[in-house]
Amino acid sequence: MEQNKVQELHDVVIRFSGDSGDGMQLTGTLFSDTAALEGNGISTFPDYPAEIRAPQGTVAGVSGFQVHFGDHRELNPGDYCDVLVAMNPAALKANRKWLKRSATVILDGDSITEENLKKAGFTTLDPIEELGLGDYNIVAPDITSLTREALKDTGLDNRAVVKCKNMFALGICFWLFDCHEDHAFQYLEAKFQKKNPLIAEANKLAIKAGYNFAANTHQLASHYRVAPAHLEKGTYRTISGNVATAWGLMAAAEKAGLPLFCGSYPITPATVILEELAKRKDLNVKTVQAEDEIAGICTAIGAAYAGNFAVTSTSGPGLSLKSEALGLAVMIELPLVVVDVQRGGPSTGLPTKTEQSDLVQALYGRNGECPLIVVAASSPSDCFHYAFEAGRLAMEHMTPVVLLTDGFIANGSEPWRIPSMKDYPAIVPPIVETAPEGGFMPYVRNEKLARGWAFPGKTGLEHRVGGLEKDAVKGSISHDPSNHQKMTYLRAEKVRKVADYIPAQTVYGNAEGELLVVGWGGTRGHLQNAVDQLREEGKSVSLCHFNYINPLPKGVGEIFAKFKKIVVCELNEGQFANYLRQQFQEFQYEQYNKVEGQPFTIVELKEKFETLLQK
Amino acid sequence: MAEYKYTAADFKSDQEVRWCPGCGDHAILNAVQRALPEIADATDTPHNKFTFVSGIGCSSRFIYYMKTFGFHSVHGRANAVATGVKTANPDLSVWVATGDGDSLAIGGNHFIHAIRRNVDLNMILFNNEIYGLTKGQYSPTSKLGKITKTSPYGTVEKPFNPGELVIGAKGSFFARSIDMEVMLTKECLVSAAKHKGMSVVEVLQNCVIFNDKTHALFAGDKATRQEHTITLRHGEKMIFGANRDKGLVFENMKLKVVTLGEGYTEEDLLTHDAHEKDTTLHAMLAAMKYPDYPVAVGVIRDVDDPVIYDQGVQQQVEEMKAKSKIRCMDDLLHSGETWEVE
Numbered sequence: 001m002e003q004n005k006v007q008e009l010h011d012v013v014i015r016f017s018g019d020s021g022d023g024m025q026l027t028g029t030l031f032s033d034t035a036a037l038e039g040n041g042i043s044t045f046p047d048y049p050a051e052i053r054a055p056q057g058t059v060a061g062v063s064g065f066q067v068h069f070g071d072h073r074e075l076n077p078g079d080y081c082d083v084l085v086a087m088n089p090a091a092l093k094a095n096r097k098w099l100k101r102s103a104t105v106i107l108d109g110d111s112i113t114e115e116n117l118k119k120a121g122f123t124t125l126d127p128i129e130e131l132g133l134g135d136y137n138i139v140a141p142d143i144t145s146l147t148r149e150a151l152k153d154t155g156l157d158n159r160a161v162v163k164c165k166n167m168f169a170l171g172i173c174f175w176l177f178d179c180h181e182d183h184a185f186q187y188l189e190a191k192f193q194k195k196n197p198l199i200a201e202a203n204k205l206a207i208k209a210g211y212n213f214a215a216n217t218h219q220l221a222s223h224y225r226v227a228p229a230h231l232e233k234g235t236y237r238t239i240s241g242n243v244a245t246a247w248g249l250m251a252a253a254e255k256a257g258l259p260l261f262c263g264s265y266p267i268t269p270a271t272v273i274l275e276e277l278a279k280r281k282d283l284n285v286k287t288v289q290a291e292d293e294i295a296g297i298c299t300a301i302g303a304a305y306a307g308n309f310a311v312t313s314t315s316g317p318g319l320s321l322k323s324e325a326l327g328l329a330v331m332i333e334l335p336l337v338v339v340d341v342q343r344g345g346p347s348t349g350l351p352t353k354t355e356q357s358d359l360v361q362a363l364y365g366r367n368g369e370c371p372l373i374v375v376a377a378s379s380p381s382d383c384f385h386y387a388f389e390a391g392r393l394a395m396e397h398m399t400p401v402v403l404l405t406d407g408f409i410a411n412g413s414e415p416w417r418i419p420s421m422k423d424y425p426a427i428v429p430p431i432v433e434t435a436p437e438g439g440f441m442p443y444v445r446n447e448k449l450a451r452g453w454a455f456p457g458k459t460g461l462e463h464r465v466g467g468l469e470k471d472a473v474k475g476s477i478s479h480d481p482s483n484h485q486k487m488t489y490l491r492a493e494k495v496r497k498v499a500d501y502i503p504a505q506t507v508y509g510n511a512e513g514e515l516l517v518v519g520w521g522g523t524r525g526h527l528q529n530a531v532d533q534l535r536e537e538g539k540s541v542s543l544c545h546f547n548y549i550n551p552l553p554k555g556v557g558e559i560f561a562k563f564k565k566i567v568v569c570e571l572n573e574g575q576f577a578n579y580l581r582q583q584f585q586e587f588q589y590e591q592y593n594k595v596e597g598q599p600f601t602i603v604e605l606k607e608k609f610e611t612l613l614q615k
Numbered sequence: 616m617a618e619y620k621y622t623a624a625d626f627k628s629d630q631e632v633r634w635c636p637g638c639g640d641h642a643i644l645n646a647v648q649r650a651l652p653e654i655a656d657a658t659d660t661p662h663n664k665f666t667f668v669s670g671i672g673c674s675s676r677f678i679y680y681m682k683t684f685g686f687h688s689v690h691g692r693a694n695a696v697a698t699g700v701k702t703a704n705p706d707l708s709v710w711v712a713t714g715d716g717d718s719l720a721i722g723g724n725h726f727i728h729a730i731r732r733n734v735d736l737n738m739i740l741f742n743n744e745i746y747g748l749t750k751g752q753y754s755p756t757s758k759l760g761k762i763t764k765t766s767p768y769g770t771v772e773k774p775f776n777p778g779e780l781v782i783g784a785k786g787s788f789f790a791r792s793i794d795m796e797v798m799l800t801k802e803c804l805v806s807a808a809k810h811k812g813m814s815v816v817e818v819l820q821n822c823v824i825f826n827d828k829t830h831a832l833f834a835g836d837k838a839t840r841q842e843h844t845i846t847l848r849h850g851e852k853m854i855f856g857a858n859r860d861k862g863l864v865f866e867n868m869k870l871k872v873v874t875l876g877e878g879y880t881e882e883d884l885l886t887h888d889a890h891e892k893d894t895t896l897h898a899m900l901a902a903m904k905y906p907d908y909p910v911a912v913g914v915i916r917d918v919d920d921p922v923i924y925d926q927g928v929q930q931q932v933e934e935m936k937a938k939s940k941i942r943c944m945d946d947l948l949h950s951g952e953t954w955e956v957e
Binding site: 033036037039183231232233234235236237238247250251254259261263280281282283284285286288290291292294295298299300301302303304305306307308310324325327328332417418419420421455456457458459460461462463464465466467468476477 | 628661663664668671678679681682683684685687689692696697698701702704707728931932935938941943947949951952953955956
């Protein structure tokens with residue numbers, strides 16, 4: 001190893017890509033977890049096709065996992081990669097556009113066959129030349145044969161051996177970035193030791209072989225070290241957005257002293273939330289895998305009526321199906337959290353890709369005047385915080401809350417300083433224990449305009465609720481015109497009042513200047529990074545990023561007024577921009593929108609902001 | 616057996632009952648309010664644990680007239696809402712009031728899945744073979760050829776028989792009654808309440824306005840009912856008729872109506888076994904149609920099924936709580952791989 005010099009780097013983007021059956025998600029996860037454990041800042045981005053095993057060898061079937069790691073906190077998974085691991089020509093072709101100039105490409109030399117080139121749509125037998133990669137650092141060891149050779153004594157059949165080639169590639173990357181193999185070994189042992197120890201051993205051998213291959217040959221000119229990040233003191237773990245969401249909901253239940261109930265139907269990319277909650281019966285979580293999306297929300301509403309903190313998780317098409325029942329929850333004024341992990345739409349759209357196009361549906365997608373609280377998380381780890389907030393607001397204000405995340409932050413992961421539950425506030429829902437004199441009136445409200453929550457089973461609190469309009473006090477059916485007007489006002493005012501119970505809006509960067517970048521939800525990492533870079537260049541740019549969407553926090557108008565230009569950036573055609581136009585008509589809004597199923601890139605954001613600054 | 620000493624009046628709310636005069640729903644309400652005191656004692660359920668959930672339709676207004684916890688949900692979803700209530704709190708006695716449109720059309724999916732899961736709910740299925748609240752359109756139980764506002768030339772679709780659906784979905788309890796037979800309805804409801812797991816009580820109900828006399832050919836008056844229905848009771852012979860001179864036998868793989876004295880004695884008749892796990896005979900009994908057969912009423916199927924959804928979920932919670940090292944969120948947050956930053 002002495003012959004290779006070690007270079008220090010601040011940050012690196014590495015992209016693992018191959019067929020959707022090549023195990024690229026696992027390879028990427030093992031690498032990013034290793035980097036996190038070595039103290040690096042990380043941010044990850046899985047990018048995979050909707051098919052479980054898309055046609056082999058084709059560009060459409062390429063599955064990718066990008067890891068951005070560095071000696072500081074990484075806010076996003078990076079636009080372009082320094083290293084591309086491509087297990088076949090299709091992966092190389094699919095990711096050509098994501099290569100940084102002079103990037104290193106590690107390609108499985110065995111995969112460059114006439115057949116594979118044809119499947120990937122190459123017209124010549126030289127993919128490097130055809131893609132114009134002559135100046136790039138291309139390394140093409142015969143990964144498949146080398147793996148086969150390394151595992152020849154394991155006794156495994158060829159199929160099982162070839163499956164280990166992703167671990168050989170991982171071993172090369174471990175050497176390249178001076179990473180330890182311990183974590184990957186432990187993971188493989190835990191995963192396969194019981195089922196088939198031979199498989200664990202073979203995968204470990206493949207990693208070692210890849211590592212030694214890279215160390216002993218001179219194919220890679222140098223190897224690199226990324227110093228640990230200077231993170232705040234504390235205990236850390238990595239967490240994905242979906243797991244953080246599930247845990248945040250559980251934290252809210254714990255702080256309210258109520259059992260958590262989740263009624264859901266599996267849907268990409270939200271399913272992990274249901275899976276994670278299903279594991280946690282030890283923490284008094286009940287999950288119902290319902291027969292459909294409607295039953296998912298309806299079982300949750302039933303559980304809320306019975307006195308649980310109830311949630312349902314879904315993605316866009318599921319939210320459409322839940323609309324009527326969501327209206328019922330607004331009408332009967334029970335707490336409920338609906339998590340919408342947004343994906344590309346409309347209809348089935350792009351199930352595995354990210355988008356922010358359900359905002360208007362979340363705000364307005366119901367019959368009647370039907371306001372509810374909308375909150376959006378902005379990074380994998382802060383899904384925990386905003387899921388907790390969604391629970392707090394739902395239970396204390398007796399109303400449904402839609403929590404918007406998206407495929408990008410739901411599947412992405414990052415290191416997270418583990419919070420202590422003692423730092424989170426108690427949640428105090430207006431639970432009614434005994435009937436007051438004169439009997440329990442279900443629609444009597446407190447200072448938040450929240451009605452009392454009386455669980456079935458409590459003596460003397462028998463009452464009826466339902467979707468019909470009710471008398472503003474007694475809760476009995478009422479068709480009185482002025483009562484309907486009053487109830488409509490009360491339901492809206494209750495949601496407006498939530499602004500008194502959430503933090504005021506903040507601005508990142510200077511409080512005044514030329515350009516204010518406005519964003520919401522899962523785009524925060526990219527927007528902040530682009531703003532940071534421009535600020536380092538001395539540009540007058542700040543960021544106003546929203547997590548509370550309805551109601552908007554206080555102080556928004558005051559912030560907007562201090563900037564010459566406002567640009568609203570979102571992964572849709574301008575839904576939040578139009579929402580702001582409606583609420584703050586005195587300002588002009590520029591827009592930057594993208595609906596490619598992909599996150600923003602820093603490059604395109606900076607370009608847009610620079611153009612706006614020059615105008 | 617507990618003694619709560621409730622009366623029917625304890626279950627009557629202060630709301631004015633607004634069904635049409637002569638509607639069969641009044642009789643069903645009456646039967647339920649009379650059954651609950653007995654059910655409270657038989658199942659040791661205090662007043663505050665009764666919870667009624669309904670969907671949408673005339674039948675679903677039911678919950679407003681009950682002085683219990685009540686939830687009038689959205690069309691078709693009563694079974695889903697009730698599944699949530701019962702799973703969240705298995706201690707409650709959860710009842711579903713629903714109709715043929717509510718549970719067999721828009722809510723058909725939730726109906727079969729609540730039965731499949733065997734959630735411990737008690738369902739009262741009001742079957743009047745019509746959409747009443749929307750003023751007279753055919754329903755999934757309307758007879759073939761039925762002329763309604765949306766089928767001016769007669770329907771060209773065959774009806775569901777709710778009993779066949781319940782038994783087809785491996786339901787563990789199915790009973791059928793007739794709105795006018797208040798005592799029989801009460802008897803079915805008490806059995807349903809005692810049954811552990813999902814129970815469905817279909818009540819053949821008359822809509823005087825939009826589908827009057829739909830069940831009249833076999834259930835119009837007492838004499839007709841005696842001749843054209845058969846009341847099944849576990850352990851009793853399958854015998855019917857005003858003179859108790861007719862019965863059911865099983866011949867050539869089919870049920871057959873026979874007259875006693877004409878080559879058959881009471882000994883030859885089938886004895887009803889509501890507890891038989893095999894669904895074959897129960898399905899045949901539930902499927903009997905006028906005029907070929909007497910329509911079966913009473914408890915047709917009442918079998919022990921130990922796999923009860925809400926109890927299963929609760930049991931897993933108890934087991935995992937006892938077994939797991941993770942006892943609070945802080946434990947969970949620190950579980951798995953973590954590292955320290957100094």
